[in-house]
Amino acid sequence: LKIGVFDSGVGGLTVLRELLQHVPHADYIYFGDTARLPYGAKSAATVAKYATGAVQHLVDRGAEFIVVACNTATALAIQEITASVHIPVIGVVEPGAEQAMRATKSKNVAVIATEATVGSHAYLRALERRGLRAQEKACPLLVPLIEEGWTDHSVTEQVVHIYLDTLFREHPQVDTLLLGCTHYPLIRELLRRVVPTGVAIVDSAESTALAVAAALQSQAAKAHIRCGEIQLLATDSTEKFRRSGERFLGRSIEQVELVTLHE
Amino acid sequence: LKIGVFDSGVGGLTVLRELLQHVPHADYIYFGDTARLPYGAKSAATVAKYATGAVQHLVDRGAEFIVVACNTATALAIQEITASVHIPVIGVVEPGAEQAMRATKSKNVAVIATEATVGSHAYLRALERRGLRAQEKACPLLVPLIEEGWTDHSVTEQVVHIYLDTLFREHPQVDTLLLGCTHYPLIRELLRRVVPTGVAIVDSAESTALAVAAALQSQAAKAHIRCGEIQLLATDSTEKFRRSGERFLGRSIEQVELVTLHE
Numbered sequence: 001l002k003i004g005v006f007d008s009g010v011g012g013l014t015v016l017r018e019l020l021q022h023v024p025h026a027d028y029i030y031f032g033d034t035a036r037l038p039y040g041a042k043s044a045a046t047v048a049k050y051a052t053g054a055v056q057h058l059v060d061r062g063a064e065f066i067v068v069a070c071n072t073a074t075a076l077a078i079q080e081i082t083a084s085v086h087i088p089v090i091g092v093v094e095p096g097a098e099q100a101m102r103a104t105k106s107k108n109v110a111v112i113a114t115e116a117t118v119g120s121h122a123y124l125r126a127l128e129r130r131g132l133r134a135q136e137k138a139c140p141l142l143v144p145l146i147e148e149g150w151t152d153h154s155v156t157e158q159v160v161h162i163y164l165d166t167l168f169r170e171h172p173q174v175d176t177l178l179l180g181c182t183h184y185p186l187i188r189e190l191l192r193r194v195v196p197t198g199v200a201i202v203d204s205a206e207s208t209a210l211a212v213a214a215a216l217q218s219q220a221a222k223a224h225i226r227c228g229e230i231q232l233l234a235t236d237s238t239e240k241f242r243r244s245g246e247r248f249l250g251r252s253i254e255q256v257e258l259v260t261l262h263e
Numbered sequence: 264l265k266i267g268v269f270d271s272g273v274g275g276l277t278v279l280r281e282l283l284q285h286v287p288h289a290d291y292i293y294f295g296d297t298a299r300l301p302y303g304a305k306s307a308a309t310v311a312k313y314a315t316g317a318v319q320h321l322v323d324r325g326a327e328f329i330v331v332a333c334n335t336a337t338a339l340a341i342q343e344i345t346a347s348v349h350i351p352v353i354g355v356v357e358p359g360a361e362q363a364m365r366a367t368k369s370k371n372v373a374v375i376a377t378e379a380t381v382g383s384h385a386y387l388r389a390l391e392r393r394g395l396r397a398q399e400k401a402c403p404l405l406v407p408l409i410e411e412g413w414t415d416h417s418v419t420e421q422v423v424h425i426y427l428d429t430l431f432r433e434h435p436q437v438d439t440l441l442l443g444c445t446h447y448p449l450i451r452e453l454l455r456r457v458v459p460t461g462v463a464i465v466d467s468a469e470s471t472a473l474a475v476a477a478a479l480q481s482q483a484a485k486a487h488i489r490c491g492e493i494q495l496l497a498t499d500s501t502e503k504f505r506r507s508g509e510r511f512l513g514r515s516i517e518q519v520e521l522v523t524l525h526e
Contacts, residue, residue: 035309036299041410043500046298144407147304155425158418237306 002027003212004063006054008037010241011143011182012069013248015092018209019067020230023216026065027228031058031259032245035235038143039072040114040181047116048077052084053261057233059085067212068092071180071204072114075122088215095211096178096204097126103200104176110135110167113180114143123180135171139163139181146183147244152190160187160194168196179203186247232256265290266475267326269317271300273504274406274445275332276511278355281472282330283493286479289328290491294321294522295508298498301406302335303377303444310379311340315347316524320496322348330475331355334443334467335377338385351478358474359441359467360389366463367439373398373430376443377406386443398434402426402444409446410507415453423450423457431459442466449510495519 003026005016016030031054033039039047051073055066066089068074068081074091082089100109109132111123118138127134142163145156168174177199179185185203192201234241238256245253266289268279279293294317296302302310314336318329329352331337331344337354345352363372372395374386381401390397405426408419431437440462442448448466455464497504501519508516 035305041503042298043503046499140411141404141407144404148403155418155421158421162418236309240304240306 001025001064001216002029002062003065003067004055004058004061005030005067005069006033006051006058006073007031007070007182008033008039008073010034010245010248013245014182014185014203014205015067015069015208016230017248017250018205019212022206022209022213025228027230029058029061029063029231030233032232032234032241033261034237034241038114039070040116040140040143042072042116044076044116044120047073048080051077051081055081055085055089057259057261059087063087065212065216066090067208069182069208071096071182072116075113075117075120075180078122090208090211090215092182092204092208093122093126093180095207096180096202097123097130098211099202099204099207100127100176100178101130101132103202104132106173106175107131108133108135108171108173109176109178110137110164110171110174111178111180112137112139112142112163112184114138115140117180123178135167135174137163137167142187143181143183146186151186156187157190157194160191164194168199174199176200176202182248233259235259235261264288264327264479265292265325266328266330267318267321267324268293268330268332269296269314269321269336270294270333270445271296271302271336273297273508273511276508277445277448277466277468278330278332278471279493280511280513281468282475285469285472285476288491290493292321292324292326292494293496295495295497295504296524297500297504301377302333303379303403303406305335305379307339307379307383310336311343314340314344318344318348318352320522320524322350326350328475328479329353330471332445332471334359334445335379338376338380338383338443353471353474353478355445355467355471356385356389356443358470359443359465360386360393361474362465362467362470363390363439363441364393364395366465367395369436369438370394371396371398371434371436372439372441373400373427373434373437374441374443375400375402375405375426375447377401378403380443386441398430398437400426400430405450406444406446409449414449419450420453420457423454427457431462437462439463439465445511496522498522498524
């Protein structure tokens with residue numbers, strides 16, 4: 001089985017990392033649309049066009065199952081992506097909401113994400129469908145700060161305070177913070193220091209991998225422990241993808257293939 | 264005369280603003296490639312492909328003169344852009360270097376810009392050709408901070424200190440700071456507070472407009488004071504372009520046209 005994993009850049013490698021753990025028998029083909037990233041400030045129409053093009057490329061390359069490992073693409077375009085292909089598609093929003101539901105006792109969750117993801121209110125709806133209350137907060141500076149490598153920097157900590165202090169003061173009943181962007185797990189420890197004690201921090205990487213494992217089992221796929229092939233594709237500088245991708249994937253990356261898409 | 268102005272987003276409107284002052288008789292068609300911005304972290308090949316496509320669109324729409332109002336596109340792809348069309352092309356790097364040469368007494372200039380612009384060393388070469396010494400510093404967080412609207416924020420000031428203090432300490436002979444990104448004029452006052460007293464801050468917007476005026480006069484074009492038509496094109500959300508563009512253009516924007524490019 002070949003699983004296609006799609007993200008705007010390297011962030012989705014945190015999801016691939018969990019997939020390698022929980023669905024070890026599959027082959028993987030990962031597509032990072034690095035030429036056109038970031039998706040976080042783009043419109044729904046543009047994200048849908050880019051995402052369906054990228055996912056079609058994965059299908060053309062033999063993917064039999066698609067994981068949209070990009071919060072923005074999932075939030076803005078999961079329906080268009082699902083409708084554009086004839087194979088199963090799983091995004092990160094529903095598994096993330098599921099994870100938050102398991103973590104919260106007060107049924108009050110805060111979600112931080114990109115501007116586009118928050119603007120779509122996809123997480124809000126996914127959490128409300130589960131009977132939870134949600135506070136959403138766009139944090140547009142966090143991705144650039146993480147990409148600058150300032151994952152444990154006082155400036156990043158101040159920015160997080162500016163983004164989150166008011167939210168937690170005004171909503172003291174919130175007991176769970178859902179990371180609605182694949183970059184944010186890299187500042188989990190810093191977030192831990194800033195958010196009130198007792199607030200659980202959850203992300204969608206592991207729960208997405210578990211959702212894929214469950215979907216495959218329901219298709220009677222049998223997991224046997226063997227690490228299949230991993231292909232990595234990017235639409236811009238493969239060297240840069242390789243370098244920064246290793247931090248997200250948590251293992252060394254040897255080869256990245258450059259892909260050109262026609263819109 | 265119809266002048267095509269190209270930028271990856273709204274930043275180039277600071278150049279259009281100066282053009283309206285210094286070449287008031289022309290019609291303008293401005294192209295912001297907002298769907299694919301930012302260019303600042305992309306590779307030279309990708310920037311060249313996007314920029315030539317956008318400039319070709321301007322030519323197809325009747326532009327008779329091209330101003331590349333994007334530092335990254337100028338730095339990485341001015342030759343490809345110039346070769347791809349049969350009309351005059353002016354970028355922002357040479358006029359910016361010219362402006363720095365007029366400002367410096369010590370012949371020591373610092374340039375701040377995006378990662379891609381600094382990586383190209385286009386400013387370094389343009390300044391060295393003029394007998395100047397240059398220190399280059401990439402400041403990848405400044406564009407996101409400016410786009411977040413934090414143009415007079417203590418966090419932005421700290422980030423500028425982190426980026427620039429060492430440079431000015433190690434190179435006390437530097438007496439001119441060249442802003443190699445069209446976003447940076449929006450934090451000119453903040454930069455003023457951070458850089459040592461006596462350091463001149465220059466940008467390429469006005470000198471580019473003057474270079475265009477000079478080029479047109481040498482073609483015997485006669486300036487008569489009349490403000491021609493201004494068309495604004497963007498490849499993503501026109502509403503967002505309109506809103507944030509007004510700060511850069513310094514006048515109200517009524518209409519923006521959405522354009523789809525085929526790569």
